[in-house]
Amino acid sequence: MSERPELAAAFNPAELEAPLYQKWLDAGYFTADPKSDKPPFTIVIPPPNVTGVLHIGHALDHTLQDILIRMKRMKGFEALWLPGMDHAGIATQNVVEKQLAAQGLSRHDLGREAFVKKVWEWKNESGGAILAQMKRLGDSVDWSRERFTMDEGLSESVLTIFKRLYDAGLIFRAERIINWCPRCLTALSDIEVEHQDDAGEFVQVIYGEGDMQITVATTRPETMLGDGAVAVHPDDARYKHMIGKEVMLPLVNRMIPIIADELVDPEFGTGAVKVTAAHDPNDFEMGVRHNVPFIIIMDEQGVMRGTGTEFDGMDRFDARVAVVAKLKEMGRVPSEKRPYIHSVGHCSRCDTTVEPRLSKQWFVKVGPLAKAAGDAVRDGRVKIEPAELEPRYFEWVDNMHDWCISRQLWWGHRIPVFYGPNDEVVVCGPGEQPPAGYTQDPDVLDTWFSSALWPFSTLGWPADSDDLKKFYPTSVLVTGYDILFFWVARMMLFGLFAMDGVQPFHTIALHGLVRDRFGKKMSKSRGNTVDPIEFMDKYGSDALRFTLARGANPGSDQALAEEWIAGARNFATKLWNASRFAMMNGATVEGDLPAFDSLDDINKWILVRFNETLVEADSLLEKYEFSKAMELIYHFAWDDLCDWYLELSKASFAAGGDAASTSARVLGYVLDNLLRLMHPVMPFITEALWCNLTGQESLVVATWPQANAGHSNDASTAIITDIQEIITEIRRFRNDQGIKGSAKILARFSNLGPLAPYEAAIRHIVRCDAGDGTFSSKIEVGSVTVEFDLSGAIDIKAERARLTKDLAQAEKDRATAKVKLDNEGFMAKAPLEVVTEIRERLAQTTADIERMTAALAALPAQ
RNA sequence: GGGUGGUUAGCUCAGUGGUAGAGCGCCUCGUUUACACCGAGGAUGUCGGGGGUUCGAAACCCUCACCGCCCA
Structure with missing residues (x-):
C-alpha cells in the first residue's frame, strides 16, 4: 500500500475549499475545447445582473447546473458551462444615478456620453461581485469564455438580429398604449x-x-x-x-x-x-x-x-x-x-x-416567432421538465402580445435606427453607417432583447465560430420557472429565428423558488431572507449545495431552514469520518477487486447496494430529479455504508488477516465510487477524500462510476436483512432491559443457519460474548433463537410490555391478512404475487403470535 | 374572470392501485478505539370533507372547502 497523507481529524470546509478551487482553475479543468472529439454538453448560465450579488436562488440554480456539468464532464463529454452577466438596463442605470444623486447630480448634468462612460466605470470597478461568490460555491464554469451582454461581440449580435427582424417585417414602430413607469421615465x-x-x-x-x-x-x-x-x-x-x-x-x-x-x-x-x-x-x-x-x-x-x-x-x-x-x-x-x-x-x-400611456415605441411582432416557439415544444424538439409546466408555456406563447422593446434609458444597446430629415427610417446593421445628416433614435433596447440572444451570441454568432459549431444548440437550460416568460420564451423566439429553426436548447429544466422554513416567499419586507455566503462560511459550500439539491423537486418550490444546512454539514462530517476510519483500516483501490462470488455476504451486499444506488441515482440525475437522487445517495452513504457495513466489518477489521484485506479492498472500491458519484453535488469534500484515497490528481476529471451488472440479485441481500433484524431485536431487548450500551453480556445463538458465518460480526455489534452461563431469557427472530444470561436480573415488566405490544401488532396484521384471504373477490381478482405475499404474511404473523404467546406464558408471574 | 398547482406525522415534504415514509423536531438511554456535527431505541397520521369506481384507494373519477402561483 502506498503512503498517503493522514486526513485531518476534523472536516474543516473553510480551510479546504478555496485552495481546491484554485487548483482546479490552475489545471484548466473547466475550459472546454471546441476541437475535442468528445460529444458536447453545453449549458449557458442564466446571466446574473451585473449589479447583483449571489442570493439563495442563484445558489440553487448554480448548484443544479454544476451537478449536471460536473457529471457530464466525468461521463466523457466536452462540457461547457458558459458564464457571464447581464447589463440590466434599468437596474444598473438606477445604481449609478443614485451615486450621482448623492453628489447632487442627475444624469442630465453629465450628458449621455459621459453618463454611459460613468456606468462602464462603475461596472469595471464595482460590477460583478457575484463572480467571486460563484467561485465560493464551486461553479465549474469556463471563465475563459465569460461574456457580458454589452460587450463588443454581443452588441454585434444585437445589431444583426435587429436588422434581420426589421427586414423581415418583425420589428415595427407604432403608437400604442404601453406600460409607463413615471419614476423610471x-x-x-x-x-x-x-x-x-x-x-x-x-x-x-x-x-x-x-x-x-x-x-x-x-x-x-x-x-x-x-x-x-x-x-x-x-x-x-x-x-x-x-x-x-x-x-x-x-x-x-x-x-x-x-x-x-x-x-x-x-x-x-x-x-x-x-x-x-x-x-x-x-x-x-x-x-x-x-x-x-x-x-x-x-x-x-x-x-x-x-x-x-x-x-x-x-x-x-x-x-x-x-x-x-x-x-x-x-x-x-x-x-x-x-x-x-x-x-x-x-x-x-x-x-x-x-x-x-399612449406612446410611440418600437415593437417586436411576435406572432410568427411565438408560433415557432410553441411548435418547437409541441413537436418535441424542445422538452420542458417537468412536463407539467408545459401548459403555462403554451398559454403564454400562444397568447403573446407584441413586445415593446424601446426603453427611454441611456444604459443599454441603442436602437440602431436612424431618421432622415423627412422622417425616413434607416436601420444599420454591424459596420453600416447611416446617410449624412441622419440622427439615431435616442432610445435603448429592452435588456431582455440581448438576453434573448444569449445561447448563441455568447458562442460567437453571427460568426460561424468553432464554438458555435461545437456547442450549439445547448443541451439544457436550467432556470427558475419565474423567468420562463421573461427569458426562456424569448430565447426560443430569437433562437429559432436567428439559427434558422434550430432550437437554442434541447431541454428546459425548471426548478422552483427557495422559500423560508414555513414555505413563505422570501422578501426583504418580510425579513425572512437568507444569505448563502453566510451559510457557506458557517457550514461549507458542499453542505449548502447538498441541501439545495436535496430540496430540488422539479418545478416546485422548496423550503429552507438553517438547520437543514447544518444537517447536510453533519452528513459531510459523517462522510469525512467514515472515510478516515476506512483508511485507518487500510481501505484501498490498489489491486483487483476480488471476484464477486468469492466474497462473503456482507461484502457482496454492500456491492449490490452500491450498484443499485448508482444505477438509480444516475438515472434520476439524468431526469433532473435532484431531490430523489440526493435522498438515495444520502441513505446509502449513511445507513447502508456507515451504520451497517462499517459496523458489520469492524469485527473482521479487528481480526486482521485475509478477511480484513478483502474487506479493505471492497471498502476502497465502494468509497472510491461513492465519492465519484457524490462529486457533482459536493465537489470539495469528495475531491479531498478521493485524492487521499486514490493518490490521484483530481476527481474533477476522473471518470464517472460504472454500474456493474454482476453486483446484483444476490441472496446476500436477504441474509443481511435477517442479520439487521436480529441485531435490531437484540438492541431493543437490551434497551428494554436497561442494559448499558457498553456492558457486555453473555448470549447463545441457535439455528443461525446461513447466518452462522456472521455470528462474530453480530456479537461485536450487540456486545454479546460467548461463554457458559445461565441463559434464563431469550428472544426469537424468525427461526433464530438468542438466549441471554442476565444473571437473573431480567426486567419482567418491561419484557411483558414489549411482548404484549408486539403481539397486538401481529394480531392486527394477521387479521388484516385474513380478511383479504377470506374475500372471494380478492382471491378471484388479485394478481397471484399479491395473494402469495398475503399468504406469507398470514403464515409469518401466525408463527409470530404463537411464539410470543408462548414467551409471555413462560414469563414468571410477578 | 381564465389557467394551474397544492391540502399526508409538530414543521418542511416524498409517496400515481396491494400492511403509511424521509429530514428536522420530540421522548428514553449511552464517554462501545471513525464520528456527540455521534450511536441505539421509541412516540407521533380515521393521508382536507363528502360521494363514486375497484377484491383492494393517500393514489383513479365526481363534488365541496381552504391555501398558493401565473395570466388578464
Whole structure:
C-alpha cells in the first residue's frame, strides 16, 4: 500500500475549499475545447445582473447546473458551462444615478456620453461581485469564455438580429398604449409589470344633464378628464336607447358619445364604463374601433397636463382625490366603495404604480416567432421538465402580445435606427453607417432583447465560430420557472429565428423558488431572507449545495431552514469520518477487486447496494430529479455504508488477516465510487477524500462510476436483512432491559443457519460474548433463537410490555391478512404475487403470535 | 374572470392501485478505539370533507372547502 497523507481529524470546509478551487482553475479543468472529439454538453448560465450579488436562488440554480456539468464532464463529454452577466438596463442605470444623486447630480448634468462612460466605470470597478461568490460555491464554469451582454461581440449580435427582424417585417414602430413607469421615465414590457392587489376605490360618477344622464363606475376617476366616450354593452336594455347619443362630461364640459361595445361587461359596476383611450389598454382598443379621440392628460411623470381644468399640475393621485371631491360637491357621486381591492400594475424595478400611456415605441411582432416557439415544444424538439409546466408555456406563447422593446434609458444597446430629415427610417446593421445628416433614435433596447440572444451570441454568432459549431444548440437550460416568460420564451423566439429553426436548447429544466422554513416567499419586507455566503462560511459550500439539491423537486418550490444546512454539514462530517476510519483500516483501490462470488455476504451486499444506488441515482440525475437522487445517495452513504457495513466489518477489521484485506479492498472500491458519484453535488469534500484515497490528481476529471451488472440479485441481500433484524431485536431487548450500551453480556445463538458465518460480526455489534452461563431469557427472530444470561436480573415488566405490544401488532396484521384471504373477490381478482405475499404474511404473523404467546406464558408471574 | 398547482406525522415534504415514509423536531438511554456535527431505541397520521369506481384507494373519477402561483 502506498503512503498517503493522514486526513485531518476534523472536516474543516473553510480551510479546504478555496485552495481546491484554485487548483482546479490552475489545471484548466473547466475550459472546454471546441476541437475535442468528445460529444458536447453545453449549458449557458442564466446571466446574473451585473449589479447583483449571489442570493439563495442563484445558489440553487448554480448548484443544479454544476451537478449536471460536473457529471457530464466525468461521463466523457466536452462540457461547457458558459458564464457571464447581464447589463440590466434599468437596474444598473438606477445604481449609478443614485451615486450621482448623492453628489447632487442627475444624469442630465453629465450628458449621455459621459453618463454611459460613468456606468462602464462603475461596472469595471464595482460590477460583478457575484463572480467571486460563484467561485465560493464551486461553479465549474469556463471563465475563459465569460461574456457580458454589452460587450463588443454581443452588441454585434444585437445589431444583426435587429436588422434581420426589421427586414423581415418583425420589428415595427407604432403608437400604442404601453406600460409607463413615471419614476423610471421609460416604457416597460408587459412582463416587467407586476400585478398586486391594492386597496383602491370604486367610484360611481353621473355623467350628463337632465334626461341624458348615465352613471359610470371607475377605479380611476381622475382619468375622466381625458374621456372620449362612454361605452355600454350593445344588448344592455338599460342603455340601448342612449347608444349613439351624447352626454355632457362633467368638469370638462365636453359632449362625448355613448358607444356600444362587446367588451363591456353589463354585470360589472353600472354596466357603463368611461372610455379614456389614451390611458387604458382596453379603452384604447375600443377607441380604435369607435374612433374615440385619444386625449393625453398626463405628462411623463404622471402629473396632470393639458386638461384645461384646475387639476392641471397636480400629481395623478392627488388629482384623484380632488376630482372626486369636486364631483361630490356637484352631487355627481351616488356611490363610492373604499377600500376596493383590485389588481394594479407596478414597475418590477421600483414598484411605482404603472401608468398605461399612449406612446410611440418600437415593437417586436411576435406572432410568427411565438408560433415557432410553441411548435418547437409541441413537436418535441424542445422538452420542458417537468412536463407539467408545459401548459403555462403554451398559454403564454400562444397568447403573446407584441413586445415593446424601446426603453427611454441611456444604459443599454441603442436602437440602431436612424431618421432622415423627412422622417425616413434607416436601420444599420454591424459596420453600416447611416446617410449624412441622419440622427439615431435616442432610445435603448429592452435588456431582455440581448438576453434573448444569449445561447448563441455568447458562442460567437453571427460568426460561424468553432464554438458555435461545437456547442450549439445547448443541451439544457436550467432556470427558475419565474423567468420562463421573461427569458426562456424569448430565447426560443430569437433562437429559432436567428439559427434558422434550430432550437437554442434541447431541454428546459425548471426548478422552483427557495422559500423560508414555513414555505413563505422570501422578501426583504418580510425579513425572512437568507444569505448563502453566510451559510457557506458557517457550514461549507458542499453542505449548502447538498441541501439545495436535496430540496430540488422539479418545478416546485422548496423550503429552507438553517438547520437543514447544518444537517447536510453533519452528513459531510459523517462522510469525512467514515472515510478516515476506512483508511485507518487500510481501505484501498490498489489491486483487483476480488471476484464477486468469492466474497462473503456482507461484502457482496454492500456491492449490490452500491450498484443499485448508482444505477438509480444516475438515472434520476439524468431526469433532473435532484431531490430523489440526493435522498438515495444520502441513505446509502449513511445507513447502508456507515451504520451497517462499517459496523458489520469492524469485527473482521479487528481480526486482521485475509478477511480484513478483502474487506479493505471492497471498502476502497465502494468509497472510491461513492465519492465519484457524490462529486457533482459536493465537489470539495469528495475531491479531498478521493485524492487521499486514490493518490490521484483530481476527481474533477476522473471518470464517472460504472454500474456493474454482476453486483446484483444476490441472496446476500436477504441474509443481511435477517442479520439487521436480529441485531435490531437484540438492541431493543437490551434497551428494554436497561442494559448499558457498553456492558457486555453473555448470549447463545441457535439455528443461525446461513447466518452462522456472521455470528462474530453480530456479537461485536450487540456486545454479546460467548461463554457458559445461565441463559434464563431469550428472544426469537424468525427461526433464530438468542438466549441471554442476565444473571437473573431480567426486567419482567418491561419484557411483558414489549411482548404484549408486539403481539397486538401481529394480531392486527394477521387479521388484516385474513380478511383479504377470506374475500372471494380478492382471491378471484388479485394478481397471484399479491395473494402469495398475503399468504406469507398470514403464515409469518401466525408463527409470530404463537411464539410470543408462548414467551409471555413462560414469563414468571410477578 | 381564465389557467394551474397544492391540502399526508409538530414543521418542511416524498409517496400515481396491494400492511403509511424521509429530514428536522420530540421522548428514553449511552464517554462501545471513525464520528456527540455521534450511536441505539421509541412516540407521533380515521393521508382536507363528502360521494363514486375497484377484491383492494393517500393514489383513479365526481363534488365541496381552504391555501398558493401565473395570466388578464
